[in-house]
Amino acid sequence: MFQSTGGMVLASFSPQNIDRLVTVYRACLRSRRDLVIDLYTAAIVRATGKKTIPQVDWDHVRVYLPKSQKLNVLRKKAFERTDAVKSHRIYADELRERKDELVMLFRGSMARELEQIDCLEGARLLWSMWPGYLRERSGEALNSFLDGHGIDMEIHHSSGHAHIPDLLRLVEALEPTRVVPIHSFAGDRFEEFFPRVDRKHDGDWWQV
Secondary structure, eight states: OOOTTTSOOOOOSTTTTTHHHHHHHHHHHHHHEEEEEOOHHHHHHHHOOTTTSOOOOOOEEEEOOOOOHHHHHHHHOHHHHHHGGGBBBBBOOOOOHHHEHHHHHHGGHHHHHHHHOOOOOEEEEEOOOOOOGGGSHHHHHHHHHHHHTOOOOEEOOOOOOOOHHHHHHHHHOOOOOOOOSOOSSOOGGGGOOOSSSSOOTTTOOOOO
């Protein structure tokens, strides 16, 4: 996909998914593109403390600050965060001029900003999250934006959810006093597999 895209590749996935970030970076190297991350992602990879994970000072890694992150830095006067990536930043002019050489971590909130920069000609979106998000209001707005700019989307998602045998091993190792199902469409089935299940309803407050 990276090699066949004529413009910028917009990559939508959680930067907390480190494995996916590494995979995208490797794809950038193979396709001779630079990976553009934001300040939040830069903080995450720095916090890992692992030299095997792409850092801002690596070759073919650049940092772009969306307006929302700039305002946050100004509001909190957290200038040490921007100083840490100063020599690796990329700005609007370069995004526009080198759009066919870049893969950019993308959130829907950045859409209008990139539209104003005028760097979306020939772009394609790589969606690597749960497809169900695209049926929510924010996903519908994103689809409308993509359609309006003739941007195709490709969905490549590999679930990061653990399988039941792995969860069982975790419960056996931790021996918790209770198991509370979260982030699941099958919370009513947990008692079939796990001991001491204490199911809570959405919105309930409970003491941990």
